[in-house]
Amino acid sequence: MTEPVTGRAGERADAPTVLAVDIGGTKIAAAVVDGDGRIVADRRTPTLAQESPEVLWKALADLLDAVHADAGAPPLAGVGVGCVGPMTWPDGEVSPLNVPAWRRFPLRRRLRERYPGLPVRVHNDAVCVAVGEHWRGAGRGRDNVLGMVVSTGVGGGLVLGGRLVDGASGNAGHVGHIVVEPDGPPCPCGGRGCLEAVASGPSLVRWARERGWRPDDPDATSADLAADARAGHRVAAAALRRAGR
Template structure:
């Protein structure tokens, strides 16, 4: 059927991915490039162009009705610009204008990567059918997005729900965002591994010193590794409880590389949440792992494209 696809772009600190996505959230064409985050603004733009070139030359491109972009943030959806914390060569970069130059008259929508993941989980994942949800990604950074009243709430600039930069330690260390003691400074995969190493944890025979290595050690009973995940869980619980108290959510969905630790993360997180989510209207808050996987950013970006066309997807 003609005109029944949207193009999606997912721009993050490690990869730039693109896809053609149908109205059921299926990815029909998919491509990606590494993110040259520290090379130059021109190299970043070239990588985006390479992804777009593959999409626009795909046989089904003539069926595309809109383009949705989910980008690491902060973003400014009104201005169409992005200034990702983890892509220092882009500051106030006119991403939407650049994409429009390459896709012609198609409408282009921009949202942050956190709202994109929320859109994906509400459309196709663990928050499907829920009216009020917080959906998070815990990886090299910590991001999030909100669904309120059954509708994605991305805010005026496309950044609403960015839980990674809620401060949970007033005397905590400086965050790249400029704040202190942000959830991200404690609970991101990078900082879980950093804290474990500083506390004396030693990687196993495989030498894996990442959060995945810490998780493997925690599953094997290493007390220092377990303590690093318990610390991260405490920060996440504090941020989730604060969000629930503010906007009343019924479920918090967590994805990203750190969430793949499974019970190593979710067991202490649920326990810590009972300490922080104490008000009656937040005590029943459900915690669930995300189900849309590594393509969540693309599915959420596609949802933004469909929403721009008036479709009820997320």
Template sequence: MTAWVLAVDLGGTKIESALVDAEGRLLPGSRFRAPTGGRSSSQQLETSAVSVIQQALGALPEGDEVIGVGIGSAGPITVAEGLVSPLNLPAWRDYPLKALAERLVPGVPAVLRMDGECITLAEHWIGAAPGEDNLMGMVVSTGIGGGLILGGRAVAGPTGNAGHIGHVEVGGFDDPCLCGGTGCVEAIASGPHTTRWAQRQGWSGESGEDLAASYAAGDPIAIAAVRRSGTAIGQAIASATALVDLDVVAIGGGFSHVTPDLFDIVREAIAKRAPFPFVAKVRVVPSGLSGEGPLVGAAALIHRAGYRS
């Protein structure tokens, strides 16, 4: 008999669910996806959530069991009440996602954490940073999220939002952010914000994939857009390292693949902190996981409960 965790990952464009075993492996045929999106109603979002959870449950092999539900959500969240309020999903404010999961999968524990913490747990478990005691995981995609492991333990904070690097403000930028800040790294460097900035400069593409192709072709606006994004990410990482003395930052998410050069640009921004060696020493690496990382990390909330706060 195999013990599975039903893992759920809620983001700005999709919600996914899958069954994950104690080695971090997804059960083939158990991964399901449904759309979310900023224009979705609360009912549409709930329908998508119910759909992926029920479909994943339906893939459970006979004789096996589900031992818990791990939920990673874009933030902000409220851990104590099990509520989610993803910035890019305005129809869900204080939505009881944990309670929904508990109704659909009764009799087992459900744990909710921010998606950034989940990706960090996944990198620490089977990704780019096993054994690292001072680690930040980042997701650079529709939004920018993050999570922290400090002293070998995940740090969620009292509300569950510790590590929310996407809403750290960086210098030299005045882009307004939905959170109310100005110059937040998410408002500058996420995939949608980077493409919109490029469009305002006269670029004619529509998506992050288009921007990647334009960058590879040498388009000067695409190059400037990616450099702008990477610089902001590097500044944010340097600031976070100055605060909590990180050793490694592992970056994943769809827009992190826009070009391998993005990582060099990030590192260049950090290198400017050379007078502070404890900041400049931080290593920035690509995620060691495929797109399964957020689901693996959500499963880690149950399978590796001793690592979470």
């Protein structure tokens, strides 16, 4: 039931290493990362979003074992996870809207049991993007950063005054569920007209199909939509303009 994991391996690092995990609605990516933020090895596997909780957990566990082995099985200093939400924070019990397999799944507890003695942190994936970009990416040297993820869903995270802002529930900066079209399409969260319901990849594709976009591939994605927009397809371009606005 599980597709083979794929990835690449690099040189083993001497600095303390951590397992870094990104759990999304479409894929799970994992890496061994050194203390300077360099990737030692990385792999990814499809998110088995419609399977049972334990099937998805096993796919994650197998991925972590494989990427750790790729890196030469160095001692680990911790495990960090960015996961699509919502979740209870900081407990790390996750119920991702786009991953029906997990509802109130105790992700942080299960990882702590698997890696006893190691610190395990689980946060919103877009918050992790904001922190990573502030540390090593586009926001480096800036005191104030809004990081955004636009993928299967839409999320966000905030760094203000050089510090991560968590908010009471860990969702500060989560722009995906700000209502941008009060009479807009329904959102998986139960609301209507959220940014995620307008600008996420699947939402873009759905809107364009309803207005006459007919790609050759019945399983075409937002990447195909973007390619058609670049080629001048009127509906595809309109979909991207609407999402950008």
